[in-house]
Each structure stands twice: as C-alpha cells, then as structure tokens.
Amino acid sequence: MAHVAYDIDPVEHRPALIEGDPDFHGITEAVARPVEWRPPWGWYAVLAASLSLLGLFGVSIAWLFWEGVGIWGNNVPVAWGWPIINFVFWVGIAHAGTLISAVLFLFRQRWRTSINRAAEAMTIFAVMCALIFPGIHIGRPWLPYWMLPLPNQMDMWPQFRSPLMWDVFAVSIYGTVSLIFWYVGLIPDLATIRDRARTRLRRIVYGIFALGWRGSFRQWLHYEKAYLLLAGLATPLVLSVHSVVSFDFATSQLPGWHTTIFPPYFDAGAIFSGLAMVVTLMVICRVVFKLEHVINPLHFDRMAKLMLLTGSLVGYAYSMEFFIAWYSGNLYELFVFINRATGPYAWAYWTMVSCNVIVPQFYWFKRLRTHMGFLFVSSILINVGMWFERFVIVVTSLHADFMPSSWDYFKPTFWDLATLAGSFGLFFTMFTLFVRFLPMVAMAEVKSVLPQAHVHNRPK
Amino acid sequence: MEHPHEVTLPAGAIEVPPSSRWRRLPAIAGAVGVGALALSFALGRSDGPQLYHSYLVAYLFGLSLALGGLFFVLLQYATRAGWSVVVRRLAEHVMATLPLFALLWLPIGLWGFDDVFHHxxxxxxxxxxxxxxxxxxxPGAFYVRAAVYFAxxxxxxxxxxxRSRxxxxxxxxxxxxxxxxLSAPALILFGLTLTxxxxxxxxxxxxxxxxxxxxVYVFAGSVVAILAFLILVALSLRGSGLLDGVLTWEHFHDLGKLLFAFVVFWAYIAFSQFMLIWYANIPEETEWFIHRWHHGWQYASIFLAAGHFGLPFLFLLPQEVKRSRAGLTFAASWLLFMHYVDLYWLVMPSLHHEHFHVDLLDLTCLIGVVSLVFAVFAYLLVRGKLVPVGDPRLAESMALEVL
Incomplete structure (x- = not known):
C-alpha cells in the first residue's frame, strides 16, 4: 500500500498538496459526493454497530443511576478508577482538532486544510464523551448544575480552589470554542451544499445553517478575520485544557502524581493521542469516500512526524519523572516508579512504554509514515498506549497507598468495560453521522491551497 | 506552490563592506571582553564565591544564547522552514560560538568549582x-558529563x-x-544535553x-533570548544599510510573533513549576521558592513575573509593534535584560540567601562574557555572506508576505 509516486518532501520547491491536479469544481464534486449520494452499505453497518454500542452506553448509565457508583471497580484504595481514566483519555483525543485548525493555521501549515474539518468534528465528539464521565460520576447525578457558580438561595458556591472545578471551566470553554470554530469554518461549505441541493428540504435545512452566506468579497473579508481571531483564541486553549486536567493530579501530594512536568507532558500526550485518532479515522474515510487524492500520503507523512515529535516528548517526560524520582532521594516517589515498572501493574506500564515511546520511533522512516496499513495499526496501538498511560497514572499511584494493609489490586467490573465501550459508541455514532451529513473536508480551504489559487500561478 | 529558483540579490546588501563599522567590532568587542574579564578576576580575587557566581550567571547568559541559536537552526531544518532562510545565517553564527563555551567553562570547572558547587x-x-x-x-561524573555536553x-x-557555509x-x-x-536526531541530542x-x-x-x-524552563528562556538577539542584530544590520530588500518587515513580524509565543511559553512553564509546588506545599520543594520570596528576593520574583511575562505580553500583542523599529528594539532589548534577570534569579539566591545583593562583579563578568561571544559572532559575520545564498529556499524566504 506504500505508493508515493512523487517526492513529498522536495527542497527545490513546495510539493502539490492535492494529488492529480484537480480544478475547483473537482474538489467540490469529490467532497460533496458523500453528503449528496446514498452512502455505501458499509456506512450503514458502521452506524448500526456504533448505535448498538451507544445503546450499551445508555444501559450502563441507566444502571449506574439506578444502582450507584458501586457498580464500578472503584474502591479504596483506588477510589479514582476508570471514569477519570476515560475522561482524561477522551479529553486528550479532543486535542488534535484545535491543534490542526488553530496552531497549524498560525504556523501557516497549509497541508492542514485537507484534514482540519474532520479533526475538529472529532474534537467536539471527544469532548462530549469526556464530559459525560465526570457528569455521571458525581454520585448525585441529578445535581450536576452544582458544579456551576450559579447564585442560589443556599449561598452555596463551588470550591474554586479545587482543580476539579477548574476542569469544569477549562473543558466547557474548550468545547464551546471548538464548536464555534468548527461551525464558522463550516459556513461557506454549508452554503455550497445548499446551492447544490436538489430537494427543497435540503435547501431549507442547509440554508438555515449557512446563515445566508453568499460568498461576497465583504463576507470573505469578515470571515477570514474571524477565523484568524478564533485561531488566536483557540491556541492557548490547546495548552490550557490538558494542563488543567493534569492539575487534577499534580496539585496533590501523592507520589507519582505530584510532579512539575505534568502540564506540558499531558499536553504532548494529548496531541499525540488526538493525532493518532485522526490518522485512524482518515486512513479509513479517504478510501470509503474516495478522497485519496485530497487526503494523501503527504498529509499522513506530516501527521506521523508530529506523532514522532509528541511521542518522543512523552518519552522525555517518562524518563525525566523516573530520573527525578531517583534524584529527589524521596523513597516514596522512587517506590511508586519502581512499582510501576516491576510491580503488579508492570504489564500496564510496559504496554504504555511500548505503544507510546517505541511505536512512534518507526515514524523515523518515510516508508512507514506513508504506509496506510502500518499507520492504521500503529495509530490504534498509540491510543491503546495512551489509555494505558492514564491507567498507569491513576491506578498504580493509588493501589499501594501509605498504609500497606489497604494495598489492593484494582479490578474493573463488567460495567467499567461496558461504559468505556459505550463511549466509543457515542463517538463513532456522531462521527458516522458527521461524514454523511456534513462535508468532511473543508473544500473552500482546500481550494485556496490549489496551485491555481496562487497569484503567480500561470495556466499550463 | 512553485517559486523561482534564481534570485537576484541586491549587490552590497549581503556582504559587510570593508568600510563598515561592523568590521571593527570583533577587535573592539574582543578587547573589551578580555579587559572586562581580567578586571573581574582582579576585583574578585578576594571573594571567590561572589566572583564565580557572577561569572556563572554571565556564562549561562551567553551559553543560553548560543544554545538558543543551535535550536533555532535545527528547528528551521527540521520543519523545512522557508520564511526563515534569510535570518538563519545570523543564528548559525551565534550557534558557532558554542566551542568557545568549553573554554569559558574552565574558570567554573577548575578554579570556581568549590566556590559554586561546594554544597x-x-x-x-x-x-x-x-x-x-x-x-x-x-565531581568525576560532573566533569565527564560536561565533556559530553561540549563534545x-x-x-x-x-x-x-x-555545511551551510x-x-x-x-x-x-x-x-x-x-x-x-540530521536535524531531528540533533534536536534530541540538544534536548537531552540542555536538560x-x-x-x-x-x-x-x-x-x-x-x-x-x-x-524545559531553561529551554524556554533560551529561545526567548535567541529570538530577541536575532531581532536586535537584524535591526542594526538593516540600520547599517545591509540586507536591504532581503530581510524585510515581514521577517521581523514573524520573529516578533515567535518572540511573543515563547514569552507566553516561558510563562506557562514558569507558572506550572511555581503553582504546582506552591499548591502541594511540600517543604522539600517549597524551600527553593522560599529563598526567592524573602530578604528582598520577593521583589526580584515579582519583577520577573511582570517583566518577563506581563509587560512584554501586553506590549507585543498589537500587530503594529511587531512591524516597528522602535517597538521591536524596545521589546527585544527588554527581554534580553529580563533573560539575564531570570538567570540571576535562578543562580544568585543560592549564594545570597540572607539578603538581595547586586555586585559590581555581576556587571563586569556579564560585559566580559557577552563581549567575547559577540566578538566571535561578529568575526564570523563580517567574513562571509549575511544570508545563505546557496539555500534552495532563499527565493521563497525573500518573497515572504505575512499580511
């Protein structure tokens, strides 16, 4: 499957970002096709499977509300089990969208245009999955609004000194800004779908969401300004959200949690896992929806390089934690790390290290960075590793606490597994609907990076 | 996007003319540097701890610039950057001062070792x-590691x-x-040695x-320093009529944006370190910040937070500042100064626990080290092309348009 017929990394000139030299109309046709035609049977199969898992999610949550958090494996000493692991996992996945749309936009990485739309959509769905876990974990699920600083007759306020409270603000701001950013980017493309609509219903529905976009010069001027400003505002959020999530752990005094490198280390890991999820999804979508020329090996090469970078940064953090655990001379700190690597959870620790540090090292080779089969497998392994990273952080730091008589081996229950699997159901249901009803590539933006959009371009 | 390969470089813009004042700089800076260091060692004879701590801060200031230069060059290659080609040669010369730092390390490693590292x-x-x-x-492992870093x-x-030359x-x-x-593996070596x-x-x-x-904290400061330095050198070269039509306001705008970004990055790392230690409040960690929060050092700490983040953040935010000579000159000079304050704040409290103290030796050592580094930098600068004229992306860089 490794077929790169041309040099994707030349030094004499910049490579074409879209294969096959299509014209503007060709891009519109290719991107609008999945939205306007009957989807392939595989789409229905994926939707059915996702909906089944979503149903399982519903059942799990219903049973949880009926029975209480006792249905999970959470127990002393591991009082924070899979719910927080899944929360951090999904928030991490949510990082690639904004990185690709906002940070890479500010860095003028024009290759991002082929994948930013799908990555942003994925971000929003991942935030939805993430927010559910703390929402259902509060014990009294009918009172989630207590997390918000609402004036009330009891004069009761959230505890602003708690990092868990900062999470509420950080993640909900991130979700809101990501949603606005995604929607603003969608407007010109929604108008294209509206203009091409062949039924009245489509024209009305897409017309409402296109907000009367006509593509005039003045509208584009405002649009580009808004996009730049939103990118500027979203960029600090890429760093702040997972930093705040890391504070949940790092502000404590617990060995294995309290360490100063946590904020940038969590960020690197989040971007790492988010990119891996984008790669997993795009490897499939480009084939199913015949977008191989728009999302081509060049894009995977760039994403794999970013995964190599962030994976290596995560590796740096692992080694720095281990070194400082020894260097500090703090025996409790050192015990936690030796226990991680050699104790009862060594299997989880080495799964994490293999998937997160060793697997991305294969991306040193261009052949593997552009090999779709390898990318698919390795990106899934990376997300397995990133889930285990959160498992290692949460469980191994808690299971052997300060009182050896309470040490225990954490075991998840069936409902832990069902809830995690169910959250994938929600994610894939949303994503499956997205690729059917919205243009999964930002066609207006892709057109702007075609050679013929450049001022100095001469027709051949 | 295609770019023309052949570019016409404005004659006289990419080489320092024989009559330029830049030609006299290496000798002047070298003499000042040797003089200032000789003066420092003469003045500091009786106060070894003060001398070598002052010298260490000055040394770290120069070293962080040179390492920042190395990072800048490696980063441009690793990211296949086009915009920065006309700036890269300046960073290459800063990077090329690194061998000098093995020599400048000897006073710390040989004579000042006991005064600085006796704890x-x-x-x-x-x-x-x-x-x-x-x-x-x-000491044995310490010297071996130092040898590895310098190698x-x-x-x-x-x-x-x-190779660039x-x-x-x-x-x-x-x-x-x-x-x-090779730039990506080199970045890994860079990151580990710097850490x-x-x-x-x-x-x-x-x-x-x-x-x-x-x-990561030291790395963030080094990048702020090199960006500030590159902006100042490029501005003064432009002031001498050099690089006209080659290095334009578009490049300054980009450098200004990067400077802004790394000011924020530095603050993010500094805040992460401080907040987590403050919040957990474990004595074995807070001790370090307590030294920086008593006996006058608290003013230095506040000044660092405001001067290395608050003020430059607000100042560099508007677009016009990053495209103005006065604005960039002020921001870059100020941040170089604040970078020195940052290093001073890292090193000096371990000598002066009991009171905040600034010494004449701080100034003489700083002038000595910086002048020597600048002498080597200027020597390399005047002896070659000011931009990498053979780089295949030179035309792309010169055609940069940010707005």
Whole structure:
C-alpha cells in the first residue's frame, strides 16, 4: 500500500498538496459526493454497530443511576478508577482538532486544510464523551448544575480552589470554542451544499445553517478575520485544557502524581493521542469516500512526524519523572516508579512504554509514515498506549497507598468495560453521522491551497 | 506552490563592506571582553564565591544564547522552514560560538568549582539525601558529563555551520536535504544535553531541590533570548544599510510573533513549576521558592513575573509593534535584560540567601562574557555572506508576505 509516486518532501520547491491536479469544481464534486449520494452499505453497518454500542452506553448509565457508583471497580484504595481514566483519555483525543485548525493555521501549515474539518468534528465528539464521565460520576447525578457558580438561595458556591472545578471551566470553554470554530469554518461549505441541493428540504435545512452566506468579497473579508481571531483564541486553549486536567493530579501530594512536568507532558500526550485518532479515522474515510487524492500520503507523512515529535516528548517526560524520582532521594516517589515498572501493574506500564515511546520511533522512516496499513495499526496501538498511560497514572499511584494493609489490586467490573465501550459508541455514532451529513473536508480551504489559487500561478 | 529558483540579490546588501563599522567590532568587542574579564578576576580575587557566581550567571547568559541559536537552526531544518532562510545565517553564527563555551567553562570547572558547587561537592557527613545523590552529583561524573555536553554542542554547531557555509559556494540542494534529515536526531541530542546541563549547572546549586520541568524552563528562556538577539542584530544590520530588500518587515513580524509565543511559553512553564509546588506545599520543594520570596528576593520574583511575562505580553500583542523599529528594539532589548534577570534569579539566591545583593562583579563578568561571544559572532559575520545564498529556499524566504 506504500505508493508515493512523487517526492513529498522536495527542497527545490513546495510539493502539490492535492494529488492529480484537480480544478475547483473537482474538489467540490469529490467532497460533496458523500453528503449528496446514498452512502455505501458499509456506512450503514458502521452506524448500526456504533448505535448498538451507544445503546450499551445508555444501559450502563441507566444502571449506574439506578444502582450507584458501586457498580464500578472503584474502591479504596483506588477510589479514582476508570471514569477519570476515560475522561482524561477522551479529553486528550479532543486535542488534535484545535491543534490542526488553530496552531497549524498560525504556523501557516497549509497541508492542514485537507484534514482540519474532520479533526475538529472529532474534537467536539471527544469532548462530549469526556464530559459525560465526570457528569455521571458525581454520585448525585441529578445535581450536576452544582458544579456551576450559579447564585442560589443556599449561598452555596463551588470550591474554586479545587482543580476539579477548574476542569469544569477549562473543558466547557474548550468545547464551546471548538464548536464555534468548527461551525464558522463550516459556513461557506454549508452554503455550497445548499446551492447544490436538489430537494427543497435540503435547501431549507442547509440554508438555515449557512446563515445566508453568499460568498461576497465583504463576507470573505469578515470571515477570514474571524477565523484568524478564533485561531488566536483557540491556541492557548490547546495548552490550557490538558494542563488543567493534569492539575487534577499534580496539585496533590501523592507520589507519582505530584510532579512539575505534568502540564506540558499531558499536553504532548494529548496531541499525540488526538493525532493518532485522526490518522485512524482518515486512513479509513479517504478510501470509503474516495478522497485519496485530497487526503494523501503527504498529509499522513506530516501527521506521523508530529506523532514522532509528541511521542518522543512523552518519552522525555517518562524518563525525566523516573530520573527525578531517583534524584529527589524521596523513597516514596522512587517506590511508586519502581512499582510501576516491576510491580503488579508492570504489564500496564510496559504496554504504555511500548505503544507510546517505541511505536512512534518507526515514524523515523518515510516508508512507514506513508504506509496506510502500518499507520492504521500503529495509530490504534498509540491510543491503546495512551489509555494505558492514564491507567498507569491513576491506578498504580493509588493501589499501594501509605498504609500497606489497604494495598489492593484494582479490578474493573463488567460495567467499567461496558461504559468505556459505550463511549466509543457515542463517538463513532456522531462521527458516522458527521461524514454523511456534513462535508468532511473543508473544500473552500482546500481550494485556496490549489496551485491555481496562487497569484503567480500561470495556466499550463 | 512553485517559486523561482534564481534570485537576484541586491549587490552590497549581503556582504559587510570593508568600510563598515561592523568590521571593527570583533577587535573592539574582543578587547573589551578580555579587559572586562581580567578586571573581574582582579576585583574578585578576594571573594571567590561572589566572583564565580557572577561569572556563572554571565556564562549561562551567553551559553543560553548560543544554545538558543543551535535550536533555532535545527528547528528551521527540521520543519523545512522557508520564511526563515534569510535570518538563519545570523543564528548559525551565534550557534558557532558554542566551542568557545568549553573554554569559558574552565574558570567554573577548575578554579570556581568549590566556590559554586561546594554544597554537594563537600556534603556534610550527616546529610543522607546528598549521600543518596552521590552517584550523580560527584565531581568525576560532573566533569565527564560536561565533556559530553561540549563534545555534542561543538560537533553539532561546527557540522551544521560548515555545511551551510559550503552551500554558499556549491549551491547544492543535497546539502539542505542532508542537514534536514540530521536535524531531528540533533534536536534530541540538544534536548537531552540542555536538560542535564541545566540540572548540573543550575539546579544542583541547591542540591536538595528537584523539579522535573526544570530543563524545559531553561529551554524556554533560551529561545526567548535567541529570538530577541536575532531581532536586535537584524535591526542594526538593516540600520547599517545591509540586507536591504532581503530581510524585510515581514521577517521581523514573524520573529516578533515567535518572540511573543515563547514569552507566553516561558510563562506557562514558569507558572506550572511555581503553582504546582506552591499548591502541594511540600517543604522539600517549597524551600527553593522560599529563598526567592524573602530578604528582598520577593521583589526580584515579582519583577520577573511582570517583566518577563506581563509587560512584554501586553506590549507585543498589537500587530503594529511587531512591524516597528522602535517597538521591536524596545521589546527585544527588554527581554534580553529580563533573560539575564531570570538567570540571576535562578543562580544568585543560592549564594545570597540572607539578603538581595547586586555586585559590581555581576556587571563586569556579564560585559566580559557577552563581549567575547559577540566578538566571535561578529568575526564570523563580517567574513562571509549575511544570508545563505546557496539555500534552495532563499527565493521563497525573500518573497515572504505575512499580511
């Protein structure tokens, strides 16, 4: 499957970002096709499977509300089990969208245009999955609004000194800004779908969401300004959200949690896992929806390089934690790390290290960075590793606490597994609907990076 | 997007003319540097601890610039950057001063060692923590590691500098290809050596203290410093009528944006380190910040937070500032000064626990080290092309349009 017929990394000139030299109309046709035609049977199969898992999610949550958090494996000493692991996992996945749309936009990485739309959509769905876990974990699920600083007759306020409270603000701001950013980017493309609509219903529905976009010069001027400003505002959020999530752990005094490198280390890991999820999804979508020329090996090469970078940064953090655990001379700190690597959870620790540090090292080779089969497998392994990273952080730091008589081996229950699997159901249901009803590539933006959009371009 | 390969470089813009004042700078700066260092060692004869701490801060200031230069060059190759080609040669010359730092390290490593590192070099016998750390913090390992750092830095700096210069003559795109493929492994070596050098030469001054983010903190400051330095040098070259039509306001705008970004990055790392230690409030960690929050040092701490983040953040935010000579000159000079304050704040409290103290030796050492570094930089600068004329992306860089 490794077929790169041309040099994707030349030094004499910049490579074409879209294969096959299509014209503007060709891009519109290719991107609008999945939205306007009957989807392939595989789409229905994926939707059915996702909906089944979503149903399982519903059942799990219903049973949880009926029975209480006792249905999970959470127990002393591991009082924070899979719910927080899944929360951090999904928030991490949510990082690639904004990185690709906002940070890479500010860095003028024009290759991002082929994948930013799908990555942003994925971000929003991942935030939805993430927010559910703390929402259902509060014990009294009918009172989630207590997390918000609402004036009330009891004069009761959230505890602003708690990092868990900062999470509420950080993640909900991130979700809101990501949603606005995604929607603003969608407007010109929604108008294209509206203009091409062949039924009245489509024209009305897409017309409402296109907000009367006509593509005039003045509208584009405002649009580009808004996009730049939103990118500027979203960029600090890429760093702040997972930093705040890391504070949940790092502000404590617990060995294995309290360490100063946590904020940038969590960020690197989040971007790492988010990119891996984008790669997993795009490897499939480009084939199913015949977008191989728009999302081509060049894009995977760039994403794999970013995964190599962030994976290596995560590796740096692992080694720095281990070194400082020894260097500090703090025996409790050192015990936690030796226990991680050699104790009862060594299997989880080495799964994490293999998937997160060793697997991305294969991306040193261009052949593997552009090999779709390898990318698919390795990106899934990376997300397995990133889930285990959160498992290692949460469980191994808690299971052997300060009182050896309470040490225990954490075991998840069936409902832990069902809830995690169910959250994938929600994610894939949303994503499956997205690729059917919205243009999964930002066609207006892709057109702007075609050679013929450049001022100095001469027709051949 | 295609770019024309051949560019016409404005004659006289890319080489320092024989009559230029830049030609006299190496000798002047060299003389000032030797003089200032001689004066420092003469003045500091009777006060070894003060002399070598002052010297260490000055040394770290120069070293962080040179390492920042190395990072800047490696980053441009690793990211296949086009915009920065006309700036890269300046950073290459800063990077090429790295071998000098092996020499400048000798006063610390040989004569000042006991004055600076005595906390762990001669630990009290009843200190179990330092006894535990002895496998890492011992003079033998310390010297071996220093030798490794200098070997890596010299090798990388000379290797990249030579090949970039060779491309001026040969105009061979293959050189760019080779440097690109080696830049990523080089960045890994850079990151590891910088981290452990920061632990050895700064963190170990307070040998009980530890922080996993420390290497990242020192890295963030170094990048702020090199960007500020590049902006100032480029502005003064433009002021001398050089690089006209080659290095434009578009490049300054981009450099200004990067400077802004790394000011924020530095603040993010500094905040992460401070907030987590403050919040958990564990004595073995807070001790380090307590030294920086008493006896006058608290004013330095506040000044650092405001001057290295608050003010430059607000100042650099508007677009016009990053495209104005006065605005950029002020921001870059101020941030270079604040970078020195940052290093001073890292090093000096371990000498002056009991009172905030600024010494004349701080100034003479700083002038000495910076002048010597600048002499080497200027010597290399006037002896070659000011931009990598053989780089295949030169035309793309010159055609940069940000707005």
């Amino acid at each position: 762990w070099a001669h630990p009290p016998p009843d200190d179990p923590v330092l006894a535990w750390k002895e496998p890492y913090l011992n 890596v830095w010299t090798l990388l700096a000379v290797w990249f500098w030579r 060779r491309q001026d003559e040969e105009r061979e795109p293959a050189i760019t290809r080779r440097l690109q493929s 452990y050098a920061a632990i050895d030469w700064i963190m170990s001054l307070d040998p009980h203290w530890f922080s996993t983010i420390f290497g």
